[in-house]
Amino acid sequence: MLLNRKAFTLVEMLVALAVSSIVIIAAYASYDMVKTQYEKNIGIADMHTSGRAIMQIIERDIRMAGYEHRDSSGNKIFSTGITNQLVLSESNNVCCDGVSIIYDHSTDATGGVERRRHHLFSKRVPGKEGVEWIIWEQG
DSSP states (O other): OOOOOOOOOHHHHHHHHHHHHHHHHHHHHHHHHHHHHHHHHHHHHHHHHHHHHHHHHHHHHHHHTTOOOBOTTSOBSSSSOOOSOEEEEOOTTSSOOEEEEEEEEEOSTTOOEEEEEEEEEEEEOTTOTTOEEEEEEEO
16 A cells, blocks of 8 residues: 655755745845944934034033123123133134134022133044044133
């Protein structure tokens, strides 16, 4: 009596293994591409967040340019007035374009005041085209 057994041949198994390997490799390549793009998007989002924070700091400083603090009787705290409270400097693409800002700033609730001088400038990163840093100095 002849039994009717259902089974796969070795050739069928090898073909199935090859096809499934191709599908798995394609799925991994797709996953890796999506993961790489996701990481790039996260980096860009972080860069935009940092840029917004920097712009808020610069905006605050520029709005304060030339502010001279006065005491409760209306007298200026510092005897010398602020001259050149906002100075823009352009380097004609040589080095560093910048802005210098001077203003009075209240340091605490007891009435302490300091005169702040900030210099903001951009600097190109060597070897990286189109990349600039904004540098903030207080002096």
